[in-house]
Amino acid sequence: MSQSFSQPESAAASQDYPGESRESFMARVRQALGRQQTIAPTEPAPVADQDIVRLARPEDDLLDMFEKRAIVTGMKVIPIKAGDLIKSIYQKLEELGAKKLVVGVGSLPQALGLKDSLRRKGFEIVDWASSPGLEVQFGADAGITDVHAALAETGTLICNSDAGHSRGLSLVPPVHLAIVRKSDILPDMFDYWARLKGIPGSQLPSSMAFITGPSKTADIEGQLIKGVHGPKDVFIFLVQDA
Amino acid sequence: MTTASTQPGTPVDPLSFTPPSHHGEHLLDPQLPYDITARSTAASTNIQLQQFVANGTMSKDTARKQVMPAAFGEHVDDVRYLAGSIKQHALDHLDYYLEQFIERATAAGVKVHFAADSKQANAIYLDIAKKNNVKLCLKSKSMVTEETHLLPALEGIGVKTIETDLGEFILQLDNDAPSHLVAPMIHKDRTAVGRAFTRELGVPYTDVPEELTQIARNYLRAMYPKADMGISGGNFLVAETGSVVICTNEGNGRLCTSAPRIHVAFVGMEKMVPTLSHLGVLLKVLARSSTAQPLTCYTHIMTGPKRRHEHDGPEEMHVILLDNQRTQILREETREMLRCIRCGACLNACPVYRKIGGHAYGAVYSGPIGSLITPMLRGLDNYKDLPNASSLCGACYEACPVKINIPKYLVQLRADIVKSNLGKKADKWFFRTWAMTLKSSLLYRMGGWFQTRMFRLQAGNTISKGDAYSARGWLDQLPGPFKGWTDQRDMPTPPAKSFRQWWHEHEKNKNR
Numbered sequence: 001m002s003q004s005f006s007q008p009e010s011a012a013a014s015q016d017y018p019g020e021s022r023e024s025f026m027a028r029v030r031q032a033l034g035r036q037q038t039i040a041p042t043e044p045a046p047v048a049d050q051d052i053v054r055l056a057r058p059e060d061d062l063l064d065m066f067e068k069r070a071i072v073t074g075m076k077v078i079p080i081k082a083g084d085l086i087k088s089i090y091q092k093l094e095e096l097g098a099k100k101l102v103v104g105v106g107s108l109p110q111a112l113g114l115k116d117s118l119r120r121k122g123f124e125i126v127d128w129a130s131s132p133g134l135e136v137q138f139g140a141d142a143g144i145t146d147v148h149a150a151l152a153e154t155g156t157l158i159c160n161s162d163a164g165h166s167r168g169l170s171l172v173p174p175v176h177l178a179i180v181r182k183s184d185i186l187p188d189m190f191d192y193w194a195r196l197k198g199i200p201g202s203q204l205p206s207s208m209a210f211i212t213g214p215s216k217t218a219d220i221e222g223q224l225i226k227g228v229h230g231p232k233d234v235f236i237f238l239v240q241d242a
Numbered sequence: 243m244t245t246a247s248t249q250p251g252t253p254v255d256p257l258s259f260t261p262p263s264h265h266g267e268h269l270l271d272p273q274l275p276y277d278i279t280a281r282s283t284a285a286s287t288n289i290q291l292q293q294f295v296a297n298g299t300m301s302k303d304t305a306r307k308q309v310m311p312a313a314f315g316e317h318v319d320d321v322r323y324l325a326g327s328i329k330q331h332a333l334d335h336l337d338y339y340l341e342q343f344i345e346r347a348t349a350a351g352v353k354v355h356f357a358a359d360s361k362q363a364n365a366i367y368l369d370i371a372k373k374n375n376v377k378l379c380l381k382s383k384s385m386v387t388e389e390t391h392l393l394p395a396l397e398g399i400g401v402k403t404i405e406t407d408l409g410e411f412i413l414q415l416d417n418d419a420p421s422h423l424v425a426p427m428i429h430k431d432r433t434a435v436g437r438a439f440t441r442e443l444g445v446p447y448t449d450v451p452e453e454l455t456q457i458a459r460n461y462l463r464a465m466y467p468k469a470d471m472g473i474s475g476g477n478f479l480v481a482e483t484g485s486v487v488i489c490t491n492e493g494n495g496r497l498c499t500s501a502p503r504i505h506v507a508f509v510g511m512e513k514m515v516p517t518l519s520h521l522g523v524l525l526k527v528l529a530r531s532s533t534a535q536p537l538t539c540y541t542h543i544m545t546g547p548k549r550r551h552e553h554d555g556p557e558e559m560h561v562i563l564l565d566n567q568r569t570q571i572l573r574e575e576t577r578e579m580l581r582c583i584r585c586g587a588c589l590n591a592c593p594v595y596r597k598i599g600g601h602a603y604g605a606v607y608s609g610p611i612g613s614l615i616t617p618m619l620r621g622l623d624n625y626k627d628l629p630n631a632s633s634l635c636g637a638c639y640e641a642c643p644v645k646i647n648i649p650k651y652l653v654q655l656r657a658d659i660v661k662s663n664l665g666k667k668a669d670k671w672f673f674r675t676w677a678m679t680l681k682s683s684l685l686y687r688m689g690g691w692f693q694t695r696m697f698r699l700q701a702g703n704t705i706s707k708g709d710a711y712s713a714r715g716w717l718d719q720l721p722g723p724f725k726g727w728t729d730q731r732d733m734p735t736p737p738a739k740s741f742r743q744w745w746h747e748h749e750k751n752k753n754r
Binding site for chain 2: 017018019020021022024025026028029031033035040041043045046048049050055069128132133134135138153155156162163165166167172189196201204208222223227228230231
């Protein structure tokens with residue numbers, strides 16, 4: 001999926017707020033560091049992308065690694081061929097008994113016609129794009145999305161917010177169906193950072209979510225429970241030939 | 243309890259639900275100067291608490307020891323060193339990276355605020371809430387809000403504020419306070435949750451964790467679309483992009499920062515990393531050290547409010563940078579302490595934490611790292627027991643993913659206590675006598691002779707009978723100030739012959 005970035009809507013209104021001034025706050029920081037003026041670091045920052053921390057490399061079997069590590073986090077992986085995508089999603093929805101859906105599949109060619117064919121089969125597709133906020137998405141039984149990238153290293157899905165993707169799609173419904181193509185899979189987190197290199201913060205999506213498992217808690221006596229606030233189940237449709 | 247009048251069987255409507263107005267503040271903010279004795283004694287004799295805390299910490303500690311080498315192989319230490327040096331670099335140049343963060347976050351549409359202390363921080367919150375006529379505020383887990391007592395402050399102006407992290411929600415309902423950085427209700431069991439839910443929410447009693455979770459889910463989901471303001475903490479700030487990063491498992495963090503119209507992130511200034519790549523290294527060690535996950539379920543990187551072409555997200559995003567004595571720690575002598583990424587690994591590894599639990603530390607930050615930063619944040623004279631609440635076994639240092647040399651700094655703080663004359667008079671007298679004895683051969687021998695006889699006499703051993711080394715007994719109670727030592731274990735009596743005696747005889751025999 002292409003990255004589409006643009007300027008933020010507006011800076012927060014330039015009202016006066018209580019609190020300290022930037023100058024006196026920073027003066028205390030500099031004093032603690034033992035200097036009068038803010039200076040750029042004289043030594044370079046440590047190199048982050050080193051062999052010792054890199055957990056996956058381009059030459060690895062990324063499809064296999066992604067699948068295995070996604071399963072470890074509690075997500076379920078359904079390997080498919082591109083031609084079977086729509087059929088597989090339909091089958092899963094039937095099995096789940098889902099009726100009402102929120103969908104954000106961007107420009108994924110394999111998912112063209114997905115909404116229409118689901119509609120024809122009698123599913124209700126919520127028009128989230130024309131109602132502001134997240135509220136309308138709370139009624140959905142499942143959210144269907146593609147991903148901006150996926151990480152083999154950890155079995156992670158990267159779901160960003162943009163015009164075609166609400167923040168809520170992968171978060172609010174009790175089930176998340178994610179479409180991941182082989183070509184979406186990057187070896188390591190460092191490869192995703194490299195892709196963002198040079199893009200100023202103001203042009204990044206306002207929300208980038210690295211999803212590594214279904215929503216979980218172990219707060220009550222350490223017992224693992226899925227589906228606290230986010231989806232209880234994440235199904236990954238792993239398109240192996242695209 | 244405000245809703246105590248509700249009868250079981252008539253569940254409270256989530257939108258008219260009001261949480262109890264106490265938050266167990268006294269647990270994290272006791273009378274100062276704080277004396278650890280009462281709470282640590284109570285905790286160490288509370289079998290149930292011992293069990294909960296031991297179960298919770300030891301499973302995580304074991305899991306961490308497995309997943310770190312599984313991921314990084316023989317390089318675990320090098321990776322910890324790298325993660326530590328990244329945080330250290332960011333702290334060494336915190337002025338530069340803070341300026342960069344402020345500029346880039348502002349360019350992305352964030353309003354950045356500065357708070358010297360708790361009072362200022364809360365004033366900023368109240369002001370944002372008032373300006374926007376905020377009625378309902380949802381909060382994801384944040385330790386700094388505990389530091390500043392934000393919730394009572396918001397309630398004071400009529401803003402209903404609900405904790406959304408499951409553990410924190412339960413603690414809020416039960417007038418309790420978190421006792422672990424990552425597992426806030428490690429000290430409670432399921433029946434306490436069931437009772438609190440019945441009492442405060444009016445739901446029928448259950449102690450099945452799945453059902454309790456479902457009840458909390460339903461309550462909080464009804465509130466998300468109605469909330470005006472979301473509060474989050476921040477695990478990291480990224481200078482390069484002006485982003486705030488939160489690492490959560492439940493999904494409430496993403497909801498609190500996405501559903502309400504206003505998002506206010508409240509972050510200690512030390513959470514800085516230079517770039518997204520550096521963030522990557524820390525993410526790789528954070529969840530593994532904390533809960534043995536490769537990453538938390540959700541790593542949410544937020545850079546400014548909703549863009550024009552985006553569909554949802556907050557219209558306003560504020561970041562409050564908090565000092566609250568952090569610049570005191572930032573001085574060179576103690577800077578390393580600020581590397582902490584709040585993973586909780588040192589708590590899980592610590593034999594003292596396991597024995598006394600989090601509340602015994604009498605502060606927001608507990609465990610080994612709490613014993614360092616609490617005295618720094620709130621005065622060494624107020625918390626002089628904490629640096630001593632450690633056996634200096636070094637398990638914390640070994641567990642720390644950013645290699646904070648916790649034992650070294652505990653010793654440094656102990657030295658500060660002595661230097662600034664904050665120690666107990668009896669301690670001073672004892673250590674002086676000790677030093678004098680060790681410096682004098684005569685006094686040392688006399689002391690040894692005396693101690694051997696006293697102890698053996700008390701244990702019913704005699705000096706002459708049996709083998710000098712194996713004929714030993716156990717003392718189950720030492721006298722006076724040494725009583726504490728034998729409260730939990732017996733003391734072996736010294737052998738009848740001292741090492742010096744043995745050596746003399748050995749040398750004599752050799753020359754024969």
